[in-house]
């Protein structure tokens with residue numbers, strides 16, 4: 001594993017690392033923010049951010065403004081890329097499939113199945129690397145945006161006991177029922193919709209093995225709200241299952257990182273309350 005960037009930031013350090021990924025079969029990069037406590041050698045909890053379509057490991061670290069809050073709470077932030085990339089990795093000329101659009105699933109269909117194993121990467125391989133390299137406690141949280149909000153929800157729901165906290169900004173809550181998710185799942189998982197259920201938060205909520213309370217923020221001027229995000233489906237699923245959900249709808253906010261930056265402090269506080 002090699003460090004490719006290092007910047008002083010709010011008394012701690014923002015870094016970017018690259019490493020060969022066995023799960024994905026390519027080189028991957030991730031951003032890691034080390035709060036002042038971690039720089040001083042104290043073990044800190046780790047909060048994982050999963051970004052949305054078209055993003056990479058730079059998007060969150062340059063746009064969300066999370067470092068100031070992570071410094072205060074003593075949280076390590078880890079922000080991976082959104083898909084495998086590079087020579088030999090299948091891709092198509094489309095912003096919502098292939099590179100930048102891994103959807104945090106393990107693909108089962110050719111040509112995707114050899115490299116597109118983002119669930120194994122974010123839930124297993126990356127935490128193992130991070131916990132080896134940086135001063136971490138065993139407390140993990142996970143959050144994300146849009147496709148990455150979907151990723152955070154399903155990763156927490158599929159791995160009971162692995163995370164202590166979860167939240168999302170404008171998540172794709174029911175990929176099986178919306179165009180982005182249907183397109184990606186048909187390609188990565190095949191046409192059998194039964195196989196999609198284990199990668200769909202609204203489906204997973206009913207039989208969740210653990211009921212971590214969910215914090216979800218959603219802008220009501222989000223251009224993807226009614227077609228792709230559909231938070232009311234998560235509301236209904238949580239009500240039916242007795243799963244705690246705080247869904248906050250914010251008038252005037254869109255889908256961008258300006259929205260994320262406006263409420264990122266609340267999410268860091270939500271995670272710190274469970275992780276510290």
Ligand SMILES: N[C@@H](CCC(=O)N[C@@H](CS)C(=O)NCC(=O)O)C(=O)O
Pocket residue numbers: 051052053054055059063095145146147255256257
């Ligand atoms: N209209 C966008 C659709 C994709 C999009 O909105 N991506 C969101 C996540 S789903 C994002 O965070 N984009 C990167 C950014 O805002 O920096 C595009 O084609 O780039």
